[in-house]
Amino acid sequence: MILELKDVYKEYTRGKMAVPVLKDISLQVEDGSYIAIMGPSGSGKTTLMNLVGCLDVPTSGQVLIDGVDISTQNDDQMAKLRNTFIGFVFQHFHLLQEMDALENVALPLLYAGVPAKERRARAEEALKKVGLEDRLRFKPSQLSGGQCQRVAIARAMVTGPRLLLADEPTGALDTASGEQVMEIFSQLNEQGMTIVMITHEPSIAACAKQIYHIRDGEIRMDGQERPGRQPDEKIEEVE
Amino acid sequence: MLENIKLSFHGIWSHKMRSVLTMLGIIIGIAAIIAIVSTIKGNSEMIKSSLIGANTNVVTVTLYQGEWAYDMTWNGNPEGILPIEQDTVEELEKLEGVEKVSLYNSRENIDSTVYYQNTAFTGGVYGIDDSYFELYGYTLNYGREFIGSDYEKRRKVAILDATAAASIFPGKSPIGEILEISGEPFTVVGVVSQNTTTAPNINSVQDYYLYVGNTNGKLFLTNAIWPMVFRFDEVQSAAVKAVNTDAMTTAGKKVEDALNEKMNLSAETDYIFKSQDLMEQAKKLQDMSNATNQQLIWIAGISLLVGGIGVMNIMLVTVTERTQEIGLKKAIGARKRRILAQFLTEAAVLTSFGGVLGVIFGVVAANVLSQIMGIPTGISIPAMLIAVAFSVCIGLIFGYLPARKAANLNPIDALRSE
Numbered sequence: 111m112i113l114e115l116k117d118v119y120k121e122y123t124r125g126k127m128a129v130p131v132l133k134d135i136s137l138q139v140e141d142g143s144y145i146a147i148m149g150p151s152g153s154g155k156t157t158l159m160n161l162v163g164c165l166d167v168p169t170s171g172q173v174l175i176d177g178v179d180i181s182t183q184n185d186d187q188m189a190k191l192r193n194t195f196i197g198f199v200f201q202h203f204h205l206l207q208e209m210d211a212l213e214n215v216a217l218p219l220l221y222a223g224v225p226a227k228e229r230r231a232r233a234e235e236a237l238k239k240v241g242l243e244d245r246l247r248f249k250p251s252q253l254s255g256g257q258c259q260r261v262a263i264a265r266a267m268v269t270g271p272r273l274l275l276a277d278e279p280t281g282a283l284d285t286a287s288g289e290q291v292m293e294i295f296s297q298l299n300e301q302g303m304t305i306v307m308i309t310h311e312p313s314i315a316a317c318a319k320q321i322y323h324i325r326d327g328e329i330r331m332d333g334q335e336r337p338g339r340q341p342d343e344k345i346e347e348v349e
Numbered sequence: 350m351l352e353n354i355k356l357s358f359h360g361i362w363s364h365k366m367r368s369v370l371t372m373l374g375i376i377i378g379i380a381a382i383i384a385i386v387s388t389i390k391g392n393s394e395m396i397k398s399s400l401i402g403a404n405t406n407v408v409t410v411t412l413y414q415g416e417w418a419y420d421m422t423w424n425g426n427p428e429g430i431l432p433i434e435q436d437t438v439e440e441l442e443k444l445e446g447v448e449k450v451s452l453y454n455s456r457e458n459i460d461s462t463v464y465y466q467n468t469a470f471t472g473g474v475y476g477i478d479d480s481y482f483e484l485y486g487y488t489l490n491y492g493r494e495f496i497g498s499d500y501e502k503r504r505k506v507a508i509l510d511a512t513a514a515a516s517i518f519p520g521k522s523p524i525g526e527i528l529e530i531s532g533e534p535f536t537v538v539g540v541v542s543q544n545t546t547t548a549p550n551i552n553s554v555q556d557y558y559l560y561v562g563n564t565n566g567k568l569f570l571t572n573a574i575w576p577m578v579f580r581f582d583e584v585q586s587a588a589v590k591a592v593n594t595d596a597m598t599t600a601g602k603k604v605e606d607a608l609n610e611k612m613n614l615s616a617e618t619d620y621i622f623k624s625q626d627l628m629e630q631a632k633k634l635q636d637m638s639n640a641t642n643q644q645l646i647w648i649a650g651i652s653l654l655v656g657g658i659g660v661m662n663i664m665l666v667t668v669t670e671r672t673q674e675i676g677l678k679k680a681i682g683a684r685k686r687r688i689l690a691q692f693l694t695e696a697a698v699l700t701s702f703g704g705v706l707g708v709i710f711g712v713v714a715a716n717v718l719s720q721i722m723g724i725p726t727g728i729s730i731p732a733m734l735i736a737v738a739f740s741v742c743i744g745l746i747f748g749y750l751p752a753r754k755a756a757n758l759n760p761i762d763a764l765r766s767e
Contacts, residue, residue, distance in 0.1 A: 165680060165760045186684050193682020204677040208363055220352060221682040
């Protein structure tokens with residue numbers, strides 16, 4: 111079990127009021143799964159993502175990453191977990207503007223303490239995998255949105271994580287670029303990568319093998335496990 | 350670390366305008382301090398070299414009446430004070446730090462004693478032994494120096510320094526000319542001048558003022574003939590050559606104490622021998638100019654403080670601006686310490702850059718100042734290094750708060766801010 115949530119409860123204090131965001135969520139994600147979590151804004155899906163991504167700890171309950179309770183980890187251990195075990199892909203890419211593609215991708219390796227030469231080689235390889243080997247020295251401002259997101263995926267993959275977390279990965283992209291990103295996700299999943307994706311677009315969620323719905327802090331699975339839509343398939347099973 | 354420094358340069362370069370404005374306080378502060386320190390150093394060196402006179406290392410021990418050097422011109426020989434014996438000189442030369450002692454009589458400001466035809470000479474008159482010239486670094490220009498028989502036979506011969514020669518005998522050679530000294534005819538046998546390395550050789554603070562006020566020069570007689578000219582067997586002053594510059598103070602004190610003991614003089618008696626402690630005098634003059642300049646340094650220091658606060662302010666803004674970057678870095682595995690180090694490095698690189706620019710501007714300002722106001726400047730390498738090191742420290746101190754803020758940012762909030 112790569113990821114397991116046990117009765118996770120999370121509240122935020124807004125002024126003097128405690129506002130519950132997630133209510134007793136339990137979820138089990140097997141190795142090699144590809145799940146999508148859908149929900150309207152304010153439903154708590156980003157909070158869930160932060161917990162799974164070791165960016166936050168639950169108020170009560172347990173988040174187990176590869177069997178390790180993140181509540182027991184200190185700041186540095188969490189940082190290491192994020193660095194080596196989890197890859198992040200964000201809606202707005204979050205690339206560093208003053209660095210070129212290669213430097214952006216190599217950054218997590220810097221934090222992992224990898225020597226410079228090896229960093230470069232591994233970053234190049236990661237960019238090659240997302241089809242950007244001819245854009246190594248381009249800055250984000252010189253790349254299209256789709257290309258930026260592919261650089262971001264390369265950055266997420268470069269440390270060889272086992273879990274990929276994507277928060278609205280196509281939210282800022284046009285349809286064609288979005289499809290491209292989904293294609294890369296499918297390939298990665300085929301290679302054994304576990305993917306947890308948050309989206310509110312049914313067509314994107316349909317690419318996953320499992321879809322969960324989150325609403326008012328409660329989660330519910332949508333149907334049984336299924337093969338997952340191929341990016342070029344027509345969308346029919348939208349709810 | 351190297352990576353951080355590289356990134357910092359990147360950051361500074363990509364925000365040139367802001368970086369320069371941020372550094373401005375540091376630049377001005379450091380530049381001011383460097384300029385002031387250079388001026389202090391220049392001043393001190395000027396005082397030291399003109400007061401002490403390079404290479405001679407000579408301290409003068411003179412009889413004082415209370416606070417003032419005793420002046421034989423007006424009062425004659427002080428009652429009960431005997432001349433220093435030649436035996437005593439040998440004893441003095443055995444004292445610690447003393448290399449050589451030369452005794453001499455002097456009238457710093459004579460009047461109606463020395464005449465050439467109808468013109469009176471108003472300079473200093475010295476009765477010297479055969480080592481005086483060597484001690485004070487005089488060399489013979491032409492004619493001859495005093496020889497043994499001048500002393501033995503008490504010949505009526507005189508030597509002028511170049512200044513006196515030029516003032517008494519303008520445009521002609523003084524050798525062989527006759528001066529009337531206390532009614533007696535004296536033949537001028539030589540002209541001396543001080544080595545260019547030691548000139549103007551100011552041997553005491555009095556000499557310094559004398560040099561400034563009296564350009565009539567010096568007239569030298571043998572100390573053997575002195576009592577005949579001035580009618581007294583007078584007490585002498587001692588010129589004490591120390592083994593080195595640092596020993597000057599001690600050598601002067603030792604000779605002073607020895608002479609006082611020998612003649613039963615002390616602070617309670619009317620007269621006392623005092624060494625004109627040139628190092629001390631030089632230090633006093635230096636301290637005086639240092640004291641004023643140190644206040645200036647404090648003021649410049651305040652501008653450094655203000656500059657530091659400016660750096661902190663901008664760094665805080667930068668942290669807020671770069672919240673997303675920080676959040677992302679934390680998300681992909683940067684530890685707190687890493688973020689802290691990044692921002693500290695950035696602040697330190699920024700301020701050290703400002704420090705270097707400040708040093709450059711300071712040196713330029715010091716040179717401009719010395720051109721305009723005629724103040725000498727001495728550029729001090731240690732001061733520059735300290736200034737740059739100090740500006741790095743400012744960066745670290747004032748960068749700490751913003752850096753800590755960055756390190757403690759919650760990655761979730763950081764990523765969420767759009």
